[in-house]
Amino acid sequence: MKFKLHINQTLSQLLAQEDTDGDKKITIDDKGPKRFLLEDDKGNPMAVEGTYQLSNLLQELALSKKNDTEFAEISLEDITEDPVKRISRKIKDLYWKGLTRTIDAAGVKKILEDDKIENAISYLYVPAGDSFAFDYFKNLETANPTLKVVQLPAVITPEYVLSLNKKPGILALALQTKNNETTGVPFVVPGGRFNEMYGWDSYFITMGLLIDDKTDLALGMAENFKYQIDHYGKILNANRSYYLTRTQPPLYTSLIVDIIQKSNPEKAWIERHLKTAIKEYKTVWMEQGKRLTPTGLNRYKAEGIGLPFEVEEGHFDDILEKYAPKYGLSTREFENKYLEREILDADLDHYFTHDRSMRESGHDTTNRLVGICADLNTVAINSLLYKYETDIAFLIETFFNDQFQYNENMSYSSDYWHKKAAERKEKINELCWNEADGLYLDYNFELKEQHYFEAATTFYPLWAKICTQEQAAILVQKTLPKFKMKGGIAGSTPSSIAAVSEHAPTRQWDYPFGWAPHQILLWKGLLNYNFQDEAQEMIYRWLWLITRNAVDYNGTIPEKFDLSISSHKIFAEYGNVGTEFNYITEEGFGWMNASYQFGLTLLSSDLKEKLSSLTDPDSLF
Structure with a gap:
């Protein structure tokens, strides 16, 4: 059964009757009669009833309106469709x-939008090592008078990133050229005000893309991960200038393995991405004194200076109000002077090292990590890196006859990575497993003790296959009920x-x-x-x-x-x-x-x- 409806007229009548709170939606909070009459193509009246059917009618009318037609044909099946389907x-x-974006001539205007800040000029930053991209984007300035393209220096310091807070902007991602046409490699953003490519969001998004046969988009996510590591030195918290000193939870090898299982890419594709994943592992995670700690386990440890730029004014009032009286200032005056670095405070800087590291973890924010994150070998990061090590071993065994040539001076066997994984697994179980309480806990390597906080990250070792079957049973039978709602x-x-x-x-x-x-x-x-x-x-x-x-x-x-x-x-x-x-x-x-x-x-x-x-x-x- 189909209904031929005058779009604007039906929309107006439907909203006037049913959208009683005026939010341009029909929900259970609205107090309308929840019954709207339509006529089918034979003139027979039919009632659309209940919140769900009425909101479906509203949605179908809105989609039809985008087609710039006066009338719409809407089927009863769309209105009454099984909600799961x-x-x-x-x-x-x-x-x-x-949610799909590109950074190119067609997509640059939309991606430059940032609800978190207001700029008269939209800045686009291009890495020093990509001269082709710099030339391409410079040519876009003519057609986009508010666009300013800037090439980043070869060495990016925290001081330089701090200077960009006066002119924040988007960071370029990968370009591709086909049939003499250059376009941006597409990527998928989380949504809403998160209008950029986020680190760990992107892995889970890619899982969905692969399930829904959006293979090209999934491959684009991998290419943009690779681009970030090659040109920015890490998979970024997100591709905005104020995230240049921050990475995100490492899920690149999981993304590679998922793509291989779904789309069977060429061996050359696997080789390119495996080399880049190993590069990230070595340079981002395994340099001693940075994100690698004396225990042999890892931590989150972001660089940067001062307050995280992306938070709203007032977000840190509970912290800043403890420092402002020391300088005889109101909280707001102190915040502004601290932001501008007119006031330097070592203790507060130390707090924000932990805060930025917490944001690097993806868990922004949690009481588990506030004021302590950089001192913790977290269960989460070490589970993810164990998965890296086992994934790399799997890829070398499966696709490279157990010998992978990383560069002209170095090759790896799967055994090398299996040993690293075994060492990490042993250390995680030694330092993080709490047998008495049936939990994996973060380990404070400064205090040399477990940091007791019951967090959902206790289940990461199940995902990474770190647990014994006995530990898994304890987690499921004893611990899961504490979290289940x-x-x-x-x-x-x-x-x-x-x-x-x-x-x-x-x-x-x-x-x-x-x-x-x-x-x-x-x-x-x-x-x-x-x-x-x-x-x-x-x-x-x-x-x-x-x-x-x-x-x-x-x-x-x-x-x-x-x-x-x-x-x-x-x-x-x-x-x-x-x-x-x-x-x-x-x-x-x-x-x-x-x-x-x-x-x-x-x-x-x-x-x-x-x-x-x-x-x-x-x-x-």
């Missing part, structure tokens, strides 16, 4: 496209933040907030150790929460959830990205999209049926 279909057919696992346990002052900032990576990467790594970890029933339960809980939220809130796919209320309505630092749109989201949120698609590939058929009917997980498990 609809969410998955929109992710595959609409959201990935909405109706809609998935929280970033920490309630007890881990019980002593935090009620006046302290609400840290978004702690209890009660739930994040897609934690769920994905947990699911993989459970399956690695054959905890099939537990994996099915945890997958269902998360997908139920996404589906329930989308059904009730006009298709909203947010960055994260508050699991204590099973809602996207977040009351924490930074708010929640992916929730601001009119009529229809055309992006969702990157790693949330990926978690939905990945979860559906794992969920049993009977639970998919339960999911479609929105069966409450607490009634099933």
